Amino acid sequence: MRFKGLDLNLLVVLDALMRERKVTAAARSINLSQPAMSAAVARLRAYFNDELFTMNGRELILTPRADGLAPAVRDALLHIQLSIISPDAFNPAQSDRLFRIMLSDYITLVFFRKIVERAAQEAPAVRFECLPICDDPEELLRRGDVDFLIMPEVFMSKHPRAALFEDKLVGVGCGTNKQLSEPLTFERYLCMGHVVLKFRHTRQPTMEEWYLLEHGFERRIEVVVQGFSLIPPVLSGTNRIGTMPLRLAQHFAKATPLRIVQLPPPLPPPAFTEAVQWPELHNSDPASMWMREMMLQEASRLAPLPEIIERLGHADPTFRFLVPTATSKSRAKSRKMLSPT
DSSP: OEETTEETHHHHHHHHHHHHOSHHHHHHHTTOOHHHHHHHHHHHHHHHTSOOEEEETTEEEEOHHHHHHHHHHHHHHHHHIIIIISOSOOOTTTOOOEEEEEOOHHHIIIIIHHHHHHHHHHOTTOEEEEEOOOSOHHHHHHHTSOSEEEEEGGGOOSSOEEEEEEEOEEEEEETTOGGGSSOOOHHHHHHSEEEEEOOTTOOOOOHHHHHHHHTTOOOEEEEEESSGGGHHHHHTTSSOEEEEEHHHHHHHHTTSOEEEEOOOTTOOOSOEEEEEEOOGGGTTOHHHHHHHHHHHHHHHTSOOHHHHHHHHHHHOTTOOOOOOOOOHHHHHHHHHTTSOO
16 A cells, blocks of 8 residues: 555664664565565665665664654554554453553562462463563553553653552671661661662662762662662672662561661651553553553552551551551542543
């Protein structure tokens, strides 16, 4: 089919090349032979009167013209897919839909595993691909390359979102850590040896790193790990300290002798909100709406943050601080976000 002299099938080829950045991989992704792909590239270059791609080893480098075309082509194909090709109905019991979710191991352990467990009962053929946080999740959302992003709301971009649950940063250490046997001062917190998380595929800071950088504070970093789940093992038998969300610390404390302590002023920042974000183009997608509803339902079943803190305070009288609670208005706002506006 042609539109103003352009074979619209070539847009699929162009999009595949811009996504994969390798001719062979692009051809494979749209089931084209190598000769057919080469012919399509030649036709694209002739139509746009531009090379579009140059080779750097085996990787394609976009020309400025191709780079400018990329978002428009991707958006056009996504609109066609979601508005014309995608079915109107979504039947979870029969669907084999693949959901691609970008999230940390923290979110997986305290929340998303509940989604996977429930989906196994309600939608046994539905599949999940859990992806690490990357440098530009906004672009992946815009292109529809991921279905959902779950992270602190403070770091999110303009795409639609819904609040899931609140959490708060705490200090954690080995159960025998003598430096945590009495309330921390801020100076001692900064001077202690720290075990810190650095996300592998991104420069995105963790919550405490963001807060410290914002206020010009530096701490003594002695061990760097690439996942929250690696913090407790390397704290074992040491006098080091780690910083992580309270819900996650509670999760680890069930299996590991872990001391959980409140952070000293001016730490921590107010309780932060974990939220889910999705591409704007998926607002009316039935499958996306089903998954969003499930996420909000499971999030509402999590223990409220003040309740967790109260339980910890009873177990350890030194662990006491106040947090703002989620209002019914904020929860109603989150549920409203599930519906297209």
